[in-house]
Amino acid sequence: MSPGGNVYQDVLESRTAFSDYDIVSTETEVRNSSFRKSTAVGGGKPGMASNSAVHELLECPVCLNIMYRPIHQCPNGHTICLNCKTKVHNCCPICRQELGNIRCVALEKVAELLELPCQYQFLGCQDIFPYHSRLRHEQNCRFRPYNCPYAGAECSVMGNIRSLVIHLKDVHNVDMHDGCTFNHRYVKSNPREVENATWMLTVFNCFGHQFCLHFEAFNIGMSPVYMAFLRFMGDDHEAKKFSYSLEVCGNGRKLTWQGVPRSIRDSHKTVRDSLDGLVIQRKLALFFSGDGQELKLKIAGRIWKEQL
Ligand SMILES: [Zn+2]
Ligand SMILES: [Zn+2]
Ligand SMILES: [Zn+2]
Numbered sequence: 511m512s513p514g515g516n517v518y519q520d521v522l523e524s525r526t527a528f529s530d531y532d533i534v535s536t537e538t539e540v541r542n543s544s545f546r547k548s549t550a551v552g553g554g555k556p557g558m559a560s561n562s563a564v565h566e567l568l569e570c571p572v573c574l575n576i577m578y579r580p581i582h583q584c585p586n587g588h589t590i591c592l593n594c595k596t597k598v599h600n601c602c603p604i605c606r607q608e609l610g611n612i613r614c615v616a617l618e619k620v621a622e623l624l625e626l627p628c629q630y631q632f633l634g635c636q637d638i639f640p641y642h643s644r645l646r647h648e649q650n651c652r653f654r655p656y657n658c659p660y661a662g663a664e665c666s667v668m669g670n671i672r673s674l675v676i677h678l679k680d681v682h683n684v685d686m687h688d689g690c691t692f693n694h695r696y697v698k699s700n701p702r703e704v705e706n707a708t709w710m711l712t713v714f715n716c717f718g719h720q721f722c723l724h725f726e727a728f729n730i731g732m733s734p735v736y737m738a739f740l741r742f743m744g745d746d747h748e749a750k751k752f753s754y755s756l757e758v759c760g761n762g763r764k765l766t767w768q769g770v771p772r773s774i775r776d777s778h779k780t781v782r783d784s785l786d787g788l789v790i791q792r793k794l795a796l797f798f799s800g801d802g803q804e805l806k807l808k809i810a811g812r813i814w815k816e817q818l
């Protein structure tokens with residue numbers, strides 16, 4: 511499918527206190543173009559432990575992460591982590607000597623006595639861990655960066671929520687809307703062409719948080735479906751404090767979904783594959799659309815906070 515070959519229209523009618531208005535986005539498209547890979551946003555230097563001399567000794571000179579066993583060294587004593595040893599083809603990045611298979615057991619033993627701050631200290635984690643339990647913590651640290659929630663683009667950017675919101679606006683040109691109710695229209699002139707299509711992401715700002723509205727087309731077995739769902743920009747325990755509803759109506763019919771937004775810790779594909787959202791069979795979607803030729807789905811949504 512060639513980019514630009516399909517024309518999508520994505521109309522959002524945001525309800526504001528002042529007036530009703532329509533925003534027509536001309537840039538909506540099925541995204542099969544790939545976005546430039548880039549590095550983490552949010553500042554800081556991953557893997558930087560502290561200023562102490564011993565901590566610095568444990569920093570791999572290539573990847574700058576804290577080294578774990580086995581730590582290797584060249585004949586001149588320059589240390590390197592196992593991952594990077596393979597990457598540099600056994601050639602010491604500092605003195606160019608062949609690395610061979612020399613372990614730096616002394617440093618490994620000193621390391622075991624250390625307590626280290628979490629690698630996400632620069633994102634706000636204040637915890638300190640014994641050398642060996644640090645890795646386990648980091649896999650679940652609540653400050654660990656989130657992946658960019660923009661689906662389909664294979665974007666590798668990571669960061670905290672605030673930096674990702676800026677990234678979504680600046681890099682993906684995502685529409686941001688204030689408010690907890692919305693009306694969204696998804697239009698496609700030739701819906702039968704659509705296989706694995708992803709529409710432009712819309713982000714809603716409410717209750718001091720951001721929610722991503724996804725809409726896509728794919729097949730379940732042989733049957734083509736459309737699916738709309740909401741993801742929460744934050745951790746799972748926060749996501750569970752909210753509920754949302756999506757309602758599609760047209761032609762005198764109405765279909766309603768009520769659910770809990772999923773954290774963006776769950777990948778967009780995970781949520782999609784679990785069918786945790788409003789799923790509409792294509793035949794039914796065309797029925798809602800009216801004449802049966804063009805997809806014109808009007809989806810009304812609401813997000814609210816559960817009383818806990
Ligand atoms: Zn390394
Ligand atoms: Zn060396
Ligand atoms: Zn942490």
Ligand SMILES: [Zn+2]
Pocket residue numbers: 658659660665666667677681682
């Ligand atoms: Zn991105």
